[in-house]
Amino acid sequence: MKKILTLITFLMSCSALASATYFERLASMHARGSRLTFKEFKGFYSGRCFNSYQPDRPIGAMLGYMQSSADATEVGPGLSRPIEYKVSAIVEGGSTPGRFDNNFPANKQVYDRIIKRMLVNVSSYVESPTLSFTTDWEPDGRPDIGDELVTYQNYIIEKATALIAQNYQQHGFKKPGEVLYMCYYFKKLD
Numbered sequence: 001m002k003k004i005l006t007l008i009t010f011l012m013s014c015s016a017l018a019s020a021t022y023f024e025r026l027a028s029m030h031a032r033g034s035r036l037t038f039k040e041f042k043g044f045y046s047g048r049c050f051n052s053y054q055p056d057r058p059i060g061a062m063l064g065y066m067q068s069s070a071d072a073t074e075v076g077p078g079l080s081r082p083i084e085y086k087v088s089a090i091v092e093g094g095s096t097p098g099r100f101d102n103n104f105p106a107n108k109q110v111y112d113r114i115i116k117r118m119l120v121n122v123s124s125y126v127e128s129p130t131l132s133f134t135t136d137w138e139p140d141g142r143p144d145i146g147d148e149l150v151t152y153q154n155y156i157i158e159k160a161t162a163l164i165a166q167n168y169q170q171h172g173f174k175k176p177g178e179v180l181y182m183c184y185y186f187k188k189l190d
Contacts, residue, residue, distance in 0.1 A: 022048075023055030026182035030157040033150030036131040038085065041065075041149065044108065045156060046100035047185030049091045052171055052178075060099035062107060063089040063149075063156065063185050066115050068124070087125045087133050089147070089158065089183065090114050104189040134163065144168075145180065158183040 020028070044064035050057065068084040090111055092099055100107050115122075123134040123143065130150050134143035145168075146161045160181045162174035171180050 021050070021055035022058070023050040023052065023179075023182050026050060026157060026184055027159065027179065029152040029155070029184070030148070030150055030159045030182065033130075033152040033157050035127075035129060036149050036151050036156065037127050038065075038087070038125055038131055040151070041087070041131055041156065044104065044111070044189040045185035046098075046107075046187045046189055047156070047183055048097055049089075049158075049181050049183035051181045052174075058097040059091055059093045060095055060097045060101075061089055061091045061183050061185070062100040062111055062189075063087070063158065063183070064108075064111055064115075064189075065125075066112065066119060068119060084124055086115075086119060086122045087131065087147075087149070088115050088118070088122050088135075091181070091183070100189070101187055107189070152184075154186070156185040158185070 042065065044062065047061050047063065048058040049061045051059070065085050065087045068086050118135070121136050121139050123136075125131055125133045130148055132146065132148045134147070135145045136143045138144070143163050144166070146163050148159050148161070150157050159179060160183075162168060162171075162178045162180055163176055165175050166173070168174050168180055174180065
């Protein structure tokens with residue numbers, strides 16, 4: 001009897017996983033993921049994102065990093081600021097999902113152009129408990145979205161979470177802690 005119950009439980013788990021949306025499957029992978037450091041991450045990756053409001057529709061995404069121009073004034077060699085890197089992703093819903101999978105030099109130029117405009121809104125990364133960053137879209141000193149990156153199998157999994165109660169455009173009104181989108185990155189570009 002115990003073996004039959006175990007088999008039924010296993011089959012129900014398989015059935016639930018098969019019927020889960022891509023958004024839900026990525027959330028599960030993120031929960032089981034391992035910590036990621038900047039040193040392990042440092043690079044550019046293409047992948048797909050799935051929004052909370054369209055959990056099965058793939059959206060092309062590119063994840064990477066950029067050196068922040070932390071201080072424009074030259075203070076001399078003994079007082080220069082350390083190099084600061086910022087991690088960020090671009091998600092393009094209006095293009096084909098495979099938009100960033102090939103032609104890295106051209107896509108890197110697109111990434112640089114888009115990220116340079118929003119760099120002031122993105123925090124420096126932290127590695128506690130895993131590689132993370134926040135984005136303050138207004139900017140009003142209150143970050144709106146928190147992103148956490150983990151590794152799972154051979155993928156980088158990104159979870160973007162609402163940090164304040166507000167309307168997040170297509171996602172609708174979200175409370176702190178509610179997930180806006182899940183992404184996974186599967187192709188290293190550089």
